[in-house]
Amino acid sequence: MAKDLPLKIEAHDFSFYYGAKQALHSITLGIPERRVTAFIGPSGCGKSTFLRSINRMNDLIDGTKTDGHMVVDGVDVYSKDIDVVTLRRRIGMVFQKSIPFPKSIYENITYGLTLNERPSKSDLDSIVESCLRRSALWDEVKDRLHHSALGLSGGQQQRLCIARAVAINPDILLMDEPCSALDPISTGKVEELITELKDTYTIVLVTHNMQQAARVSDFTGFFLMGSLIEFDRTRSIFTSPSKKETEDYITGRFG
Amino acid sequence: MMQTSSSSMPLPKRLIGFFAVTIAMTAAVAVLGIILGMVGSFISNGGDGVTWSFLSEFPRNNNTEGGIWPALAGTTFLVLLMTILGVPVGTATAIYLTEFAKQDSWFARSVRFAVNTLAGVPSIVFGLFGVGFFIQFMGNGIDSWFGTTSFGDGSLLWSSATLAVLTLPVVIVAVEEALRAVPRDLREASLALGATRWQTIVKVVIPNAVTGILTGSILAVGRGAGEVAAILFVGVTYSSESIPSAVTEKFMHLGYHLFVLSTQSPDVDLTLPLQYATTLVLLGLTFLLNLTAILIRSRLRKR
Amino acid sequence: MEWSIRLVASASIIVIFLILLFVMREAATLFVSASTTATESTSSSAPSGDLVPESYDPGAADAPSSSEPEVYNPDAEEPATAEPAGEPGAPGQFIYASKNPKYPEIYNPDTGLLPADIDDVESEAETPDTLARQNVLTKLAGDSWQPVGEVPKFGLAPLLIGTAKTTIIAILIGAPLGILAALYVAFFAKRRVREFVKPAIELLAGFPSVVIGFFCLVTVASFIQDLTGVQYRLNAVVGGIGLSLAVIPIVFSIAEDALSAVPKTLREASLALGSTEWQTAYRVMLPAAAPGVFAAVLLGIGRAFGETMIAIMATGNAPLSSLSPLEPARTVAATIGSEMGEVVWGSEHYGVLFFMGVILFVFSFSLNAVTELYVKKRLIKKFQGQ
Numbered sequence: 001m002a003k004d005l006p007l008k009i010e011a012h013d014f015s016f017y018y019g020a021k022q023a024l025h026s027i028t029l030g031i032p033e034r035r036v037t038a039f040i041g042p043s044g045c046g047k048s049t050f051l052r053s054i055n056r057m058n059d060l061i062d063g064t065k066t067d068g069h070m071v072v073d074g075v076d077v078y079s080k081d082i083d084v085v086t087l088r089r090r091i092g093m094v095f096q097k098s099i100p101f102p103k104s105i106y107e108n109i110t111y112g113l114t115l116n117e118r119p120s121k122s123d124l125d126s127i128v129e130s131c132l133r134r135s136a137l138w139d140e141v142k143d144r145l146h147h148s149a150l151g152l153s154g155g156q157q158q159r160l161c162i163a164r165a166v167a168i169n170p171d172i173l174l175m176d177e178p179c180s181a182l183d184p185i186s187t188g189k190v191e192e193l194i195t196e197l198k199d200t201y202t203i204v205l206v207t208h209n210m211q212q213a214a215r216v217s218d219f220t221g222f223f224l225m226g227s228l229i230e231f232d233r234t235r236s237i238f239t240s241p242s243k244k245e246t247e248d249y250i251t252g253r254f255g
Numbered sequence: 256m257m258q259t260s261s262s263s264m265p266l267p268k269r270l271i272g273f274f275a276v277t278i279a280m281t282a283a284v285a286v287l288g289i290i291l292g293m294v295g296s297f298i299s300n301g302g303d304g305v306t307w308s309f310l311s312e313f314p315r316n317n318n319t320e321g322g323i324w325p326a327l328a329g330t331t332f333l334v335l336l337m338t339i340l341g342v343p344v345g346t347a348t349a350i351y352l353t354e355f356a357k358q359d360s361w362f363a364r365s366v367r368f369a370v371n372t373l374a375g376v377p378s379i380v381f382g383l384f385g386v387g388f389f390i391q392f393m394g395n396g397i398d399s400w401f402g403t404t405s406f407g408d409g410s411l412l413w414s415s416a417t418l419a420v421l422t423l424p425v426v427i428v429a430v431e432e433a434l435r436a437v438p439r440d441l442r443e444a445s446l447a448l449g450a451t452r453w454q455t456i457v458k459v460v461i462p463n464a465v466t467g468i469l470t471g472s473i474l475a476v477g478r479g480a481g482e483v484a485a486i487l488f489v490g491v492t493y494s495s496e497s498i499p500s501a502v503t504e505k506f507m508h509l510g511y512h513l514f515v516l517s518t519q520s521p522d523v524d525l526t527l528p529l530q531y532a533t534t535l536v537l538l539g540l541t542f543l544l545n546l547t548a549i550l551i552r553s554r555l556r557k558r
Numbered sequence: 559m560e561w562s563i564r565l566v567a568s569a570s571i572i573v574i575f576l577i578l579l580f581v582m583r584e585a586a587t588l589f590v591s592a593s594t595t596a597t598e599s600t601s602s603s604a605p606s607g608d609l610v611p612e613s614y615d616p617g618a619a620d621a622p623s624s625s626e627p628e629v630y631n632p633d634a635e636e637p638a639t640a641e642p643a644g645e646p647g648a649p650g651q652f653i654y655a656s657k658n659p660k661y662p663e664i665y666n667p668d669t670g671l672l673p674a675d676i677d678d679v680e681s682e683a684e685t686p687d688t689l690a691r692q693n694v695l696t697k698l699a700g701d702s703w704q705p706v707g708e709v710p711k712f713g714l715a716p717l718l719i720g721t722a723k724t725t726i727i728a729i730l731i732g733a734p735l736g737i738l739a740a741l742y743v744a745f746f747a748k749r750r751v752r753e754f755v756k757p758a759i760e761l762l763a764g765f766p767s768v769v770i771g772f773f774c775l776v777t778v779a780s781f782i783q784d785l786t787g788v789q790y791r792l793n794a795v796v797g798g799i800g801l802s803l804a805v806i807p808i809v810f811s812i813a814e815d816a817l818s819a820v821p822k823t824l825r826e827a828s829l830a831l832g833s834t835e836w837q838t839a840y841r842v843m844l845p846a847a848a849p850g851v852f853a854a855v856l857l858g859i860g861r862a863f864g865e866t867m868i869a870i871m872a873t874g875n876a877p878l879s880s881l882s883p884l885e886p887a888r889t890v891a892a893t894i895g896s897e898m899g900e901v902v903w904g905s906e907h908y909g910v911l912f913f914m915g916v917i918l919f920v921f922s923f924s925l926n927a928v929t930e931l932y933v934k935k936r937l938i939k940k941f942q943g944q
Contacts, residue, residue: 057830062749085269089832099827102846111841112831116265161827168831272836276746282738283747283755286806290762293773344569351567355560362564368930369570375857375926376919377864379891380581382898383915387580420573427570453559481766484866484891488898510768510867517772518871530772538769545764549757 005032008172008202009054013068016049016058023049025227026068031219036194036203038217038234040210041249045223047206051174054204055091056084072172092165092201096177098157100149100164105132105141108149108160112168127167135163135193155186162193166201173197175205179212191216210250214238222246297535304532318494318516319526323533328498329506330540333415333486334476336502341419342472345426349471352427353434354456374424378485385409385417385489405503409490412502417489418482422475429474429552433467434460436555466555470548477544481537483510493519509537574923581915588694588909698910703877703888705897705907712910716877720794720887721863724873727798727883728805728862733855735802736809740854743810744817745825745839756814763807771871774800779872786884790874794887797873804865805858812857816850816937817843849936853929860925864918866895890914 007030016024024046031037039047052058053070056077069076077087089112100108109128113119119127128145132138137159141152149160158178165173175194179187194203194216207213213220214234221231222245230237230246241247312322348366356363390413394406406412437460445455461468483491492505493515499506513533516526523530700713739759743752779796782788820843828838844851869875874886875896894911901908 055830057826060826060829085832085834087832088830091830093827093830095823095827095830097823099821099823101824101827101842111828112833115831115833115837115841116268164831268837269834272834275836275840276742279738279742279746282735283742283759286735286739286759286762286810287755289803290758293765293770293777296773296777297769344566347563347566348570351563355563356567362568365571366567368927369574371930372574372923372926373570375860375922376577377860377866377891377922379864379866379894380577380915380919380922383581383584383894383912384577386898387584387912388576391584392580423570423573477764481764481768483766483768484895487866487895510766513772514768514867514871517775527776530776534769534772537766541764541766542761545761549760553757 005035007031008033008073009204010071011050011069012071014050014053014070015067016046016053017065017067018061019063023226024053027228029221029228029231031202031204033202034198034200035218036198036205036216037219037221038205038207038213039221039223040207040213041223041229043208046226047221047223048176050223051176051204051206054172054174055088055093057088057093059084089168090170091172091174092168092170094158094161094165094173094175094178097181098154098161100152100157100160102148102150104146105149105152105160106145108164109167112164131163131167132160134166134197135159136189137163153186155182155189158182158186158190159193162190162197166197170201172202172204175203177206177208180208187212210238222249224249294538297531297538301528301531301533301535304528305535309532310536313496314494318512318520319522319529323509323512323536325495325498326507326509326512326533327536329411329491329495330480330509332411332499332506333418333508334479336411336415337418337422337479338472338476340416341422341475342426342468344419345423345471345475346430346468348423348427349430349434350456350460352431354452354460370424370427373420374428378421378482379487381417381421381485382487382489384420385413385485389413389416390489405501408503409488409505410503411490411499411506414486414490414506415502417485418479421482421485422478425475425478426471429471429548430464430467432552433464433470433555436467437463466551470551470555473544473548473551477541477548480544481510481541483508483514486511509533509540513537577919578916581912581919585909585912585916587904588906588913694906694909698913701879703893705901705910710907712907714890714914716879717888717890717893717914719879719881720873720877721889721891723794723881723883723887724797724801724869724889725859725862727795728801729855729859731799732802732805732858732862733809736806736854736858737813737851739806740810740813740817740851741839741844744814745843746835759807759810762803763811765803767804767865767867768871770800770803771868773803774868774872788884790884790886792872792874793885794873794883797869797887797889798883800868800872801862801865804868805862808861809854809858812854813847813851816847816854819850820846849933853933856925856929856933860922863889864891864922866891870895891918894918 009031011027011029014024014027015022027050039050041047049058053066054072054077058064058066066078070078072087072091075082101111103111106128109131110124113124113127129138129142132141137156140156141160144151149157152160158181162173162178179190182190191212194205197203198218205213205217217234219231220234220237222229222237222241222243224245230241230243232242237246238250241250309322310327311324313324315321348370352363352366356366386409390407390409394408394410394413397406398404441459441463442455445459446452450458486508490505491508491511493507493511495505495507513530516530516533517523520526694712697712698714700711701715702711702713703716704711739755743756743759747755774796775792778799779791782793782796782799783791824842824846825838828842829835833841869889869892873888873892875888875892876886877888877893878885880887894914897907898911901911
């Protein structure tokens with residue numbers, strides 16, 4: 001399948017536990033660089049857990065543990081000497097619900113940049129503009145950069161969150177059902193954005209919307225009850241799935 | 256295009272973060288330490304003094320010997336009378352706020368504002384209010400209208416009334432929280448069965464909120480039992496030959512007793528063991544009351 | 559039925575008005591007697607005319623009640639009968655008696671007034687001392703507080719300085735501790751730790767203030783003295799520490815509520831951008847909860863300056879105008895608490911104490927109004943966009 005492409009993220013026998021409950025069962029897959037990879041599956045199937053394991057957001061939950069390896073750029077992110085903060089700066093994340101900070105649009109974008117250093121005002125200005133342009137938001141908000149980000153519409157907020165994630169210049173963008181709270185028009189804009197961003201970033205997308213996976217992704221993985229059932233080029237998954245469960249799911253027989 | 260590279264976090268920033276979190280933790284530990292130190296010092300210094308005779312005897316020899324029985328009894332009478340006077344009003348207010356008032360109505364907002372204000376008024380001001388309103392106005396008014404002589408002076412009654420006013424916000428907040436925890440479905444189910452609003456409140460809402468009324472009362476009692484400033488000149492006395500037998504009598508009070516023993520008596524050092532023992536009893540009492548309320552409340556919240 | 563419960567529910571509002579009315583009523587005796595004396599001594603008198611619309615002549619007691627100040631109307635008809643009858647304790651009496659301290663009824667038999675005090679009062683009335691007859695506002699503006707003596711001095715300055723001193727110390731200690739502990743509990747602590755620490759600190763709120771005062775009196779005072787070798791065992795620092803123990807649980811629980819109310823998703827979003835826990839707390843969570851934390855500090859201030867028992871027991875209670883934190887201090891609330899019991903009811907001193915009560919009430923009312931109206935609006939604005 002994707003053997004010909006360089007892999008950005010690799011999971012080897014990766015398992016995940018919430019306390020005693022196992023949420024992921026020995027996942028093994030490779031996510032190719034600068035492509036959009038989508039994970040689909042019914043709710044509770046583990047696709048979000050897998051996504052959040054890549055940048056170790058699951059660490060925030062008490063009593064979780066992992067098994068196997070999650071490798072990003074050839075390094076196991078769960079090995080002892082890995083610094084979570086640095087890891088997360090290389091991996092941007094966009095959440096299901098847009099979560100702008102209760103600050104101005106400008107401050108939202110510059111938040112990640114000013115954590116470690118103090119870039120000059122002109123640097124910040126140009127980064128803000130370029131990020132907002134990339135997320136197709138510039139024309140809509142350029143006159144109110146210093147207004148509260150909470151005044152934006154839901155779709156604009158989500159694109160702002162993407163711009164904010166892009167601002168710290170990560171290699172990878174994780175998106176956890178980024179459009180589930182959006183109307184179809186906003187969804188369209190975000191999808192368009194994803195397609196544009198994939199030239200620069202490795203994008204991993206979790207969605208419950210199969211059409212979305214089919215529209216924007218190059219590769220698709222199907223999760224069921226904590227296991228990866230099938231992983232292949234999106235075209236193959238949707239036209240000729242090799243597993244019966246996958247076929248049942250994409251043809252709407254369950255889920 | 257201008258982009259800063261994704262850099263790793265510089266060491267100083269990391270250290271600041273680590274120290275800041277440590278400092279926050281230290282603050283929490285320090286506060287806990289103070290509490291434990293306080294309680295520990297009271298227990299180690301006063302533990303031996305709390306005996307049955309200490310609890311059951313009258314003070315002797317100008318408060319330098321003997322026990323605290325009249326103070327214990329006076330405090331109990333005080334909080335009981337306070338509960339009788341205050342809890343019904345507080346409960347009714349909470350019922351009004353949750354069951355009747357439109358949340359944005361001018362009246363409901365005023366009541367809420369008043370309740371919050373009342374909670375912030377210094378207790379000494381309640382004491383002045385007790386003098387100015389209950390004793391001077393009500394008491395003297397009753398005396399001059401009915402020809403009595405016993406109301407125009409500080410007493411158990413006026414102290415209880417003052418504390419009832421002071422603890423009103425405590426009751427209202429606790430009961431309101433409990434009433435809000437009663438699921439809306441339950442009310443709607445009752446109304447849908449043809450019950451009137453009052454029937455719903457009496458038969459459905461109040462039974463479900465009994466724990467809240469209980470918590471509110473306990474918290475109010477805990478507050479009232481330890482409150483000294485508000486009753487300083489509304490009827491408390493530092494020595495009494497008997498347990499009050501009428502609401503118009505003066506009474507002894509645990510907190511005031513401690514205050515008098517530790518600051519007003521001629522030989523403070525002599526009575527130090529008594530002071531520690533009194534502190535321990537007073538603290539134990541309020542501690543138990545508050546703990547009970549916290550436990551009931553946390554059970555309520557879980558449900 | 560609904561109306562009856564609505565009436566009961568309005569009790570809180572009524573009580574607020576009653577507190578203001580009746581505490582002011584007792585305080586106002588001060589201004590009436592003051593303006594009385596003022597009209598006697600000088601013709602162009604009374605900056606206190608704000609409170610008393612018309613300059614009040616003692617002879618007017620017999621005149622139609624329309625010439626009387628509004629506040630006193632309930633008692634306006636009584637003086638003629640009450641004076642000869644001499645019933646101690648009729649409501650109107652204190653007012654009228656206070657205007658002329660010669661009347662023996664002024665003292666309440668129940669306060670156990672000492673004969674010496676009567677002499678004081680009478681001699682003060684008989685000798686037309688210019689100081690004693692000063693306008694009351696001038697007296698309150700004086701720089702020393704000596705309420706008992708030949709010439710009582712009612713200067714509020716030492717008390718206000720003492721209040722400010724102890725309150726500032728209490729807030730400087732209590733606010734950071736309370737807020738940091740709240741930060742720890744809200745963001746950094748593991749759930750099991752949080753479930754223990756939070757109720758434990760909240761239990762401190764239930765400690766009777768007289769118990770905290772006692773602890774400061776016997777333990778903290780010795781500790782501070784051993785530490786610094788100060789001359790006065792009880793001083794503003796000891797008092798401030800004591801008050802901070804009352805402030806901490808208030809600041810803690812309000813700040814913790816505000817911090818916990820910040821959506822957890824903000825924390826995730828910030829951490830996902832590669833910020834540390836502390837950066838997240840400091841740059842995202844704390845600003846988002848800032849109005850609530852501000853409210854916590856304001857209410858902490860309200861608690862500190864209004865607290866009586868700790869202030870009486872731990873500050874040394876001496877009305878000095880010193881700014882040094884290691885010298886004794888006396889707060890407004892402590893003054894009321896320690897002097898109200900011995901004061902002649904209806905006297906000028908009595909009126910001054912009630913006047914200080916009005917100050918406390920107005921201050922706490924304003925603090926609450928600021929938190930209610932301003933802070934809540936800010937919070938709502940913050941989470942709903944502008």
